[in-house]
Amino acid sequence: RRTAPDSAPESDSFKARKFTLAELVDATENFKAEYFLGEGGFGKVYKGRLQGTGEVVAIKQLDRNGGQGIREFVVEVLTLSNAEHPNLVKLIGYCAEGDQRLLVYEYMPLGSLEDHLHVRRASRKVLDWNTRMKIVAGGGEGVAGAAKGLEYLHNKMKPPVIYRDLKCSNILLGEGYHAKLSDFGLAKVGPSGDQTHVSTRVMGTYGYCAPDYALTGQLTFKSDIYSFGVVLLEIVTGRRAIDNRRTGPEQSIVEWAKPLFKDRKKFFQMADPALEGQYPVRGLYQALAIAAMCIQEQPNMRPQIADIVNALNYLVSQKYDPKIHPIQSPGSVHSSRSLKRDSEEKFDLGFGNEEKLEDLV
Missing domain, CATH: 1.10.510.10 (Transferase(Phosphotransferase) domain 1)
Structure with missing residues (x-):
């Protein structure tokens, strides 16, 4: 089944977890400046800690600049949801709420x-x-x-x-x-x-x-x-x-x-x-x-x-x-x-x- 480029994948079709925006706001203390890791492709990346599990993650907040960012978001979710390899960063989940598009990855402590x-x-x-x-x-x-x-x-x-x-x-x-x-x-x-x-x-x-x-x-x-x-x-x-x-x-x-x-x-x-x-x-x-x-x-x-x-x-x-x-x-x-x-x-x-x-x- 194809996913339209302006839609978000449905959670039951993928291994990736669907997060609410509130969960990711909590994980980053409302995207606090001191949690900022850098600029990734099409957005800013923050370090976060998931409430409940305590897992440390990297959260990419896509720029809200129209359709292009949405297409990249969908491609990334589709690609990484279907991929499993020790040399690919693991996609833990995503959030598509209102005009917000966020991706949650495993945290890589040594940077790039x-x-x-x-x-x-x-x-x-x-x-x-x-x-x-x-x-x-x-x-x-x-x-x-x-x-x-x-x-x-x-x-x-x-x-x-x-x-x-x-x-x-x-x-x-x-x-x-x-x-x-x-x-x-x-x-x-x-x-x-x-x-x-x-x-x-x-x-x-x-x-x-x-x-x-x-x-x-x-x-x-x-x-x-x-x-x-x-x-x-x-x-x-x-x-x-x-x-x-x-x-x-x-x-x-x-x-x-x-x-x-x-x-x-x-x-x-x-x-x-x-x-x-x-x-x-x-x-x-x-x-x-x-x-x-x-x-x-x-x-x-x-x-x-x-x-x-x-x-x-x-x-x-x-x-x-x-x-x-x-x-x-x-x-x-x-x-x-x-x-x-x-x-x-x-x-x-x-x-x-x-x-x-x-x-x-």
């Missing part, structure tokens, strides 16, 4: 990946290499990373879903840096049967949006793969997707990275300076190789998410160990030896090449 990568605070430590790889790929005790959430949407959901807004601010972190995808208001049911794409108004975030989608409005699963490549580049380099403090090609992480990808001797220049050389050289090469394949101009050159997950499973096993891996610095004896060893292996990388992902890693 964007906060940890790009917002420096004295109380927050720099993400080390192993934690970064855990966030994107998972690792240890069967913990999966953000890539597994995307794989679930593409390959396991019925019908499959194109996320359309993958970015660092939409990857939220729970205890132990467990990563979950959030904000599904732009999600779109993917093409099926003989269809190759879904034609739609271009929406998403500048810097993460695939060039083919931006130009044609033709949305495919490979549109998400491009965005994933940008996120992986941010994780490895510590740069923002778009940085307006820089000038020219340096503003765009993709434009900055392209010439560096053509010369593997320059790969170490792409490592986040905040890592202070504490990363495995082979792991750095593999992560950059995967990112490079994801941001290929031609969508058919980008790998499938299942191939990326397989490559990341291998990558995450390349943990950094200070007892084994020397600190890398440009021109150091260790760095030169590592680069020479890696360059002698089959690791040809360039834009427009046709090598399979597994050949690169």
Whole structure:
């Protein structure tokens, strides 16, 4: 049964609970300023505590700016009510009362990946290499990373879903840096049967949006793969997707990275300076190789998410160990030896090449 874009889903059809506005006002003490967590897609997000159960939650209050917000609300409820995966933020419930539209999610105590990568605070430590790889790929005790959430949407959901807004601010972190995808208001049911794409108004975030989608409005699963490549580049380099403090090609992480990808001797220049050389050289090469394949101009050159997950499973096993891996610095004896060893292996990388992902890693 389809739900009209200007209506709210009926509670008996979904796992998500229907809340009254009064319950959510109580949970946030009338949306008290000190409970404000930040701006999410199409609205403000507050921390709350549900009366009765005492459960701590995140409550998104959608902007009351007309039909667009209502459509995003319905899409998000429909998508997350039918999804169940450890790498997707759990939708606990919703409220549709008068002109108010609110969504209630599980609370993610460590905030977003964007906060940890790009917002420096004295109380927050720099993400080390192993934690970064855990966030994107998972690792240890069967913990999966953000890539597994995307794989679930593409390959396991019925019908499959194109996320359309993958970015660092939409990857939220729970205890132990467990990563979950959030904000599904732009999600779109993917093409099926003989269809190759879904034609739609271009929406998403500048810097993460695939060039083919931006130009044609033709949305495919490979549109998400491009965005994933940008996120992986941010994780490895510590740069923002778009940085307006820089000038020219340096503003765009993709434009900055392209010439560096053509010369593997320059790969170490792409490592986040905040890592202070504490990363495995082979792991750095593999992560950059995967990112490079994801941001290929031609969508058919980008790998499938299942191939990326397989490559990341291998990558995450390349943990950094200070007892084994020397600190890398440009021109150091260790760095030169590592680069020479890696360059002698089959690791040809360039834009427009046709090598399979597994050949690169």
